[in-house]
Amino acid sequence: MVSVGSVARVLVAATARALRGADCADLSHPSTAGRFPGAPEPVRRAAVVRAAGRVALSVDQAAAVDAERVAGWLVDQYPAAGRFPGAVLGSAHGSAAHLAVALGVPWLPAGFEVTAHWNDGAVDRPDRARDHGAALAGRLLRGNDDVHVRQVHCPATRGALAGATVSLAVRWRRVPAAYARFLADRLDPGAPVLLLRDARTWPVGDAGGGHSFQVGCPASGLDPVDFHPDAPALRQVLRCAGGDSGRWDPPQVSVPRAPAENGVESGFEVSLRDWAVRRGHPVRRVLVPRPEVLSAATADLYRGWLRAAGKTGDRLVVECGRLLDPWQVVRAGLVPYWCENATRRSVSAAEWWLAGSEPFSSVDVLPEPPGVPSPAWAGLPQWLAVAAFGRRRRALDRVAARGYPVTSVPTRRATEVLRGQAYDLPAPPPLPVDVALAALRASGTGQGLLVT
Template sequence: MAEGPFEPHRDGKPGRVVSERGKVGPVHKVHEGLVAADAGLAGDRVVTSGSVARVLVAAAARALRGTDCADLGHPGPASRFPGAPDPVRRAAVTRAAGRVALTPAQVADVDAERVASWFVDQYPRRSYPGVVIGSPHGAAVHLAVALGVPWLPVGFEMTVHWAQGAVDRPGAALDHGAALVARLLGGNDDLHVRQVHCPASRGALAGATIMLAARWRTLPAAYRRFLGDRLAPGAPVLLLRDARTWPVVEVGQGHSFQVGSPASGLDPVDFHPDSHALRQVLRSAGGDAARWEPPQVSSPSGYAEHGVESGFELSARDWAGRHERILHRVLFPRPEGLSAVVADLYRRWLRMAGKTGDRLVVECGRLLDPWQVVRAGLVPYWCENATRRSVEGVEWWLAGSEPYSSVDVLPEPPGVRSPALAGLPQWLAVAGFGRRRRALDRTSARGYPVASVPTRRATEVLRAQPYDLPAPPALTVAEALAVFRDGGTHQGLLVS
């Protein structure tokens, strides 16, 4: 029988989960005890603090240990200047980013294999009835927790100093990033690096740091060891792929570049020099649209930064075949589709266990806590971010769903201003779908959209929900796939 998703501290070593709460020292410092001599940078130094994949692994690992996310995250500098003029706030955010970003010299010390090991080492050492691997998505983590299995990302994000950077010079960003990527790939030829220059989602940070989204081209050795040692005999592998596309500049072997991002809530045309939306974005970030000259696009429809490399999928299939496992693949063209299907799955799962399944929590970005969700018997719907597009997705889903008695909403302030963002009235409209309880977290709303809220805020809110234990027995992958095939078609999901 599959283990339940919550067996607190079963391995007796709860302290081994790496905390996101510790302060980061000077950029040249490597955390003592985390890395051997001359072995490169430790994983927690390489992966961008606060990046979605990092937060999701930490949240999933804690849930499988039977703990919540109370120690995750700390308020950024924007939380201390919510009412300050934009130049003051931008300067504070830029200084804070400079303290944690990698230096150009450190890029050569990045070892992607160490990063993979750091991810898998956060999970309890026990046998699992399966594993979920794929693009970073909060609903994928909720799915993994309901299955009682780990979630592993197919890549990770890094930010690197750009001393003479400018938010309105994407061509200069590409030139600077090319040298960094060449240095990175010199020691990590198993990576493809997508450089993303997006002032709409990163604000002033796009002019102070270079963002590199590294994706493994094959299943890393640490993942192969983890699957071989920790998966029960016959346990399946579930691969979830973000199928969104975006115009791409192919720079060279292993390096590609994109201006903007689907996560910005804007469309590729909005990053054209004549775009009114771009002028608004750059003005807010301290830039000038007159200097905006994006590089020539090589491919109008490549997979966006959170896609899965085809070689990675082939490698995972090869591993599964050689070890007599089944690999199932789920492609989702929109994050909202996967969120809706997993929410429907949770409702059915809770009701099969005799619970109401009528209490919904709408999470956003890094504001989530899978353990508290199951502890309270809640249905989770995850919004990728605070854009109108994401919020409209949950509104449409709620409009077509059986009503919920209560709806709690946790809007994560993005820390930037953009014409694509949802206003607080739209978030309040989501909460208004609750028949008896309609709650919008006031702390998250205070200073929205330019403040910042730590992940542990979600834990604080969800801890106030009444207990609804015991947790339902863990789902099987077969049960989850049956729901995906039944309800995912109209959401555009492709299950194979």
């Protein structure tokens, strides 16, 4: 039921493996968006759509989604025995997984992604996508009254798939019972719970009933105005996806600044606090204005953590999207910086952070190819500029770079690259939560990171 290529699914798998002392060598599910880089563009688009059809849910399967069973499946990824000194919940972010591993605690998402068929779809008809998604969401909501469904129609990130499938971000409006049982059974007495919230906003159409709709998304690297019918960026995106900007007629926006698809429902936070008060667990909230702010703060935290354990903290790996491996990072004593995706904005933020940081002796860069063309993606020269910050070692993964940006690389590629790094064991002892929060506050407050 959970989309194979969704970031949240990969992050849970990677965090669970790291807590067991295992890497991500078995995570081999690439996106369907870029499996055919050598074919002419129309042929490639058709092949991509056929491949997506084999993994997307049918209408009946989407109606059968059980959000509570999904929550149970997520917590079952973690080791079956032992207790944890805390937990991290909330928005999907690669540095949240790294933070959880440094703390020695699980990470759990506040929602999950579902991809369903749209048999008569068109990438340039967001109005029809909204109508089809609303019907799907209505059937899904009949069996799940504790979720909100945010539909995202974004040809800039999904390419031709936006005309063949619909993407539904299913967000819990209260802590699911499986999460509550897991936390009650597995947390140490009085252990804190961290809630990470992505604070980005986006224009949304919400007529009520538990389904909302947005055209485009922050992860596209574009602004809401770039999805206007007259925008040059939209014309280029639709042309690459096989669409026509002349037919683009987005639905009306009712909420100009709603939490974007990676946000956390307010009811989820309220119910988490209520549960925590009854159980005697403090809840700490980390509000993230932009993904790169948490990435930079977590990288700084790792550097301090490694140096406090007598390690150099002088080797950096710049990860991207699903290309990450928290266990290999800890095993090699690396500092991780996570880019949400391959947009110029994400890569520029990494450059600015590196420019203002103490130099690293080595910089390894793992650029995840987005799989679809877009004017917002960073070129390979910009990724090479990130690697150039290394004083002695500067490495850009050639496999990820080959065929960039329309190829696709599985998560296990990050494992293959990081296995080549020298061992730096034993790993530092887990960070206490209060020490980690102090480090996040010291590093991120100036950039808008709010820790409460």
